[in-house]
Amino acid sequence: DTGVSQNPRHKITKRGQNVTFRCDPISEHNRLYWYRQTLGQGPEFLTYFQNEAQLEKSRLLSDRFSAERPKGSFSTLEIQRTEQGDSAMYLCASGGTEAFFGQGTRLTVV
Amino acid sequence: EDKVVQSPLSLVVHEGDTVTLNCSYEVTNFRSLLWYKQEKKAPTFLFMLTSSGIEKKSGRLSSILDKKELFSILNITATQTGDSAVYLCAHEPPGTYKYIFGTGTRLKVLA
Numbered sequence: 001d002t003g004v005s006q007n008p009r010h011k012i013t014k015r016g017q018n019v020t021f022r023c024d025p026i027s028e029h030n031r032l033y034w035y036r037q038t039l040g041q042g043p044e045f046l047t048y049f050q051n052e053a054q055l056e057k058s059r060l061l062s063d064r065f066s067a068e069r070p071k072g073s074f075s076t077l078e079i080q081r082t083e084q085g086d087s088a089m090y091l092c093a094s095g096g097t098e099a100f101f102g103q104g105t106r107l108t109v110v
Numbered sequence: 111e112d113k114v115v116q117s118p119l120s121l122v123v124h125e126g127d128t129v130t131l132n133c134s135y136e137v138t139n140f141r142s143l144l145w146y147k148q149e150k151k152a153p154t155f156l157f158m159l160t161s162s163g164i165e166k167k168s169g170r171l172s173s174i175l176d177k178k179e180l181f182s183i184l185n186i187t188a189t190q191t192g193d194s195a196v197y198l199c200a201h202e203p204p205g206t207y208k209y210i211f212g213t214g215t216r217l218k219v220l221a
Contacts, residue, residue: 004152031207042114042198042211043153056207091152098144099209101152 004102006092012108013082020078021105025094032075033093034067037104043091049075082109112137114201116212124220127189131215133199134181141204143182145173148196148214156184156197189219 005024013019025032030051035043046065048056051072064082069075079086087109093099113136123129135143142160146153157166159175159182166173170189175182186193196216200209 033207033209040213042200042213043209045208045210048207050207058208089151098155098158100155101146103151 004092004094004100006090006102006105008105009103010106010108012110015084015109016081018078018080019082019107020076021090021092021107023075023077023092023094023102024073025075025092026100029094029096029100030072031095031099032069033095033099034075034077035091035093035101037089037091038087043101046077046090079107082107084109112201112203112210114199114210114212116197116199116215118215119213120216120218122218122220123189125190127219128185128187129189129217131184131186131197131199131217132181133183133212135199135201136180137201137203139204140177140201142202143175144200144202144209145182145184146198146200148198149194153198186217189217191219191221193217194219 007022032049034046037043046058047067049069052069064080067077089104089106091104093101115134117132144158145156157173162177170187173184196214198214200211202209
């Protein structure tokens with residue numbers, strides 16, 4: 001499979017727990033994005049990497065969210081002290097001119 | 111703040127109908143506008159538009175941009191049930207790396 005791969009596909013966690021998601025981009029893509037999508041809404045930008053450098057981060061992103069892309073390959077998104085409002089689909093995308101999305105990780109905070 | 115507005119929010123048609131989906135944008139500067147189709151999970155790329163008046167076409171789908179009037183349309187001819195999806199429009203502002211998405215148009219095609 002040469003597309004964008006995200007793991008896990010689903011995650012259920014208790015409020016207050018930390019969670020980490022992984023994204024493996026298309027191998028030749030140096031641009032990597034994280035988005036969040038809730039029901040009935042379009043994807044909302046969270047952060048952007050070019051290779052290993054995090055070049056842009058949404059002002060809406062709280063300090064509980066952190067993302068890394070060591071060595072410019074895969075990326076991780078960590079959410080600390082999860083809240084019910086964090087429940088959403090977390091989408092990763094990679095690309096050159098246009099972005100190609102993974103299947104997403106659906107997070108449910110109970 | 112840059113904004114993307116899509117209409118209608120939802121649409122139900124019968125197989126064989128032609129549909130037109132609308133995307134208007136209010137942006138301070140323009141770089142590109144993109145269309146995606148989202149069926150279950152991952153949005154899949156359809157078109158990127160940067161120039162006004164040039165139609166992009168892929169099979170039964172086509173799209174065009176009007177930079178003067180700040181809108182784009184996505185046309186689907188001879189619709190099929192497999193076209194049922196949410197169609198997302200996104201703007202890519204210059205000087206940033208993000209896409210700003212609209213809320214999407216939910217299209218349902220009945221057999």
